[in-house]
Amino acid sequence: MRSPSLPLRIAALAACVAGLALAHVARAQAPASAGAASSGDWRTPVQQILRDVRRIPSPPGIEETRSVRIGGIEQWISVRGRDRRNPILLFIHGGPASAEMPVSWLYQSGWEDYFTVVQWDQRGAGKTYVANDPAVVEPTITAERMIADGEELVAWLREHYGKRKVFVLGHSWGSIIGMELARRHPDWLHAYVGMGQMIYGRDNERLGWEWALQAARADHNDKAVHELQALAPYPRADGTVTVAQIVTQREWVIHYGGLIWGRPDFGYAQDAAKFSPDHTRRELSPEDGIGESLPRLLPAMMAWDVRSLTRLDCPVFIFAGRHDHETPSQLAVDWLTALHAPRKGLVMFENSAHMMELEEPGKMLVHLVTDVRPIAEEAGDAATVDAPGWRIRKLL
Numbered sequence: 001m002r003s004p005s006l007p008l009r010i011a012a013l014a015a016c017v018a019g020l021a022l023a024h025v026a027r028a029q030a031p032a033s034a035g036a037a038s039s040g041d042w043r044t045p046v047q048q049i050l051r052d053v054r055r056i057p058s059p060p061g062i063e064e065t066r067s068v069r070i071g072g073i074e075q076w077i078s079v080r081g082r083d084r085r086n087p088i089l090l091f092i093h094g095g096p097a098s099a100e101m102p103v104s105w106l107y108q109s110g111w112e113d114y115f116t117v118v119q120w121d122q123r124g125a126g127k128t129y130v131a132n133d134p135a136v137v138e139p140t141i142t143a144e145r146m147i148a149d150g151e152e153l154v155a156w157l158r159e160h161y162g163k164r165k166v167f168v169l170g171h172s173w174g175s176i177i178g179m180e181l182a183r184r185h186p187d188w189l190h191a192y193v194g195m196g197q198m199i200y201g202r203d204n205e206r207l208g209w210e211w212a213l214q215a216a217r218a219d220h221n222d223k224a225v226h227e228l229q230a231l232a233p234y235p236r237a238d239g240t241v242t243v244a245q246i247v248t249q250r251e252w253v254i255h256y257g258g259l260i261w262g263r264p265d266f267g268y269a270q271d272a273a274k275f276s277p278d279h280t281r282r283e284l285s286p287e288d289g290i291g292e293s294l295p296r297l298l299p300a301m302m303a304w305d306v307r308s309l310t311r312l313d314c315p316v317f318i319f320a321g322r323h324d325h326e327t328p329s330q331l332a333v334d335w336l337t338a339l340h341a342p343r344k345g346l347v348m349f350e351n352s353a354h355m356m357e358l359e360e361p362g363k364m365l366v367h368l369v370t371d372v373r374p375i376a377e378e379a380g381d382a383a384t385v386d387a388p389g390w391r392i393r394k395l396l
Contacts (some may be wrong), residue, residue: 042372043274043281050105051277060383062116065278067127071149072155074138076127078278079379080108081116085383087376089115089368092122092150094172094196096141096301097293099126102276102284103269107361114369114382115167118157119363122174123149124293127283138292143176143300150177154188163381165239167372172196172327172354176304186313191343193368195319195330196354201302201322202239203247207328208253209234213293215256218269224252240302243295250326260352269358307335315343315375319367321352321359345371 037138056063060083067074078101089111093100093240111117121128157166167190170178173196184194198204209228216224228234229247234249235241241249255264273284318336320329329348336346347367352359376382 018253021112021183042178046275047277049108050275054080054105054109054277056080056082056112057084066265067131068153069106070152070156071123071145073123073140074128075123075129075149075153076121076131077153078104079116081112083113083174083383084116084161085125086116087373087380088118088157088161088166090118090120090154090157090166090168092168092170092174092178094174095122095125095290095293096173096297097125097129097290098173100171101126102273105275105277106269106272107357107364110361110365111368114373116161117287120153121283122146125290127279127395130280130283134292138296141293141296143297146297147177147180148219150181151185152353154181154185158188165379165381167191167376169193169194169195170197171357172198173301175327176301179306179309181275182312182314182316183309189314190379190381191315191317191372192302192312193317193319193372194332195356196321196324196327197318197335198301198304198327199331199335200307201304202235203295203331204327205235205241205302208258208325209249211253211258211325211328212256219256224255228252235302240299243298245300253325256325257323257353259354261321261351261359266355269355309335310338312338314341315345317345317372318339319347319349319356319364321349321354321356322352326354343375347371 020311062079062081062084064079065076066079067076069075090098091104099119099121101121104117104119108117108119123137123146129137130146147341154168157163165188168178168181170176170181170192172195173205175194178192178194182189209231213225213228216228231245231248234245253259254266257263260266273279276284316336316339320332322329333346333348336344347363349356349360357364373382
């Protein structure tokens with residue numbers, strides 16, 4: 001069902017771009033049901049349990065949730081890993097303004113054995129949104145300012161934790177920031193990992209629209225066909241789309257599994273985010289910040305075009321979902337094929353759409369460890385890890 005007003009639909013769309021669910025927005029606006037689940041009493045003990053389960057007690061480890069002064073405001077990060085000698089992996093979330101930190105407890109634990117993982121609530125998102133005056137921050141929400149935030153954060157991480165280089169993983173909207181870091185500061189990065197990588201805004205939208213329309217016709221869904229056809233031409237002749245248009249496109253892309261393969265929404269993960277050990281209710285609110293960020297950043301997203309970028313001076317990996325129609329994977333595959341880089345790799349997630357870290361978490365971990373981490377190992381920026389099966393083979 002559609003959200004009843006355009007502001008709520010804007011919030012829903014931004015959530016969808018990053019991988020949240022329209023259904024979650026509807027639930028967030030609905031009256032709380034009777035019973036213990038609506039009282040709020042359940043959150044505190046559950047958060048305490050998860051906080052304890054996730055605790056990193058070993059002396060080499062690190063576990064911090066803190067603010068850092070970036071771009072003139074307080075921006076919040078989570079830093080977690082079981083050995084400080086491991087390389088830093090900065091996860092740049094999508095959206096815009098859809099923080100990944102609240103749901104990261106579902107998949108990140110294994111990463112923390114091999115990386116020091118940094119989750120960042122960007123300008124206008126999550127804990128960073130709540131920590132600052134929206135009236136001050138809102139006018140500063142531009143693509144260039146947020147890329148500069150990423151530059152400042154990486155510089156701070158390198159200095160504060162004594163690392164010459166870090167890994168950057170950019171997801172969806174965050175892949176714009178991540179790609180610019182790789183382009184402007186290749187010497188700061190062990191490697192760049194693009195996940196749901198954005199290549200060309202116009203084709204990104206056109207291909208997703210065409211796929212959703214084809215799926216709707218095959219499903220004999222007259223409502224979907226009518227609403228999608230009403231968008232044509234999509235994008236418009238000048239290469240732009242309105243917020244209302246992209247909301248409609250995303251609603252049907254998500255409905256047919258282009259966000260989560262085999263699911264019509266992302267409600268299960270957003271329900272899990274409510275248990276986040278690191279966030280208050282307000283910091284989890286989907287409407288806060290999202291409605292401010294999307295209209296301001298949508299023009300830059302549509303104008304984004306790196307098809308002519310054929311060289312990067314750091315290793316590059318593309319993690320692509322076979323069924324991703326939020327950021328259609330073939331665009332990134334074609335771009336990577338033509339790219340010249342010191343090292344490059346492609347991992348196709350056959351059972352995923354846009355959210356492979358949640359859809360195929362085991363495969364995600366395996367490829368981060370076996371394909372990406374060795375670059376830091378070669379540079380001496382990693383704790384020693386025996387090769388899989390080494391001890392067994394030695395005993396035999």
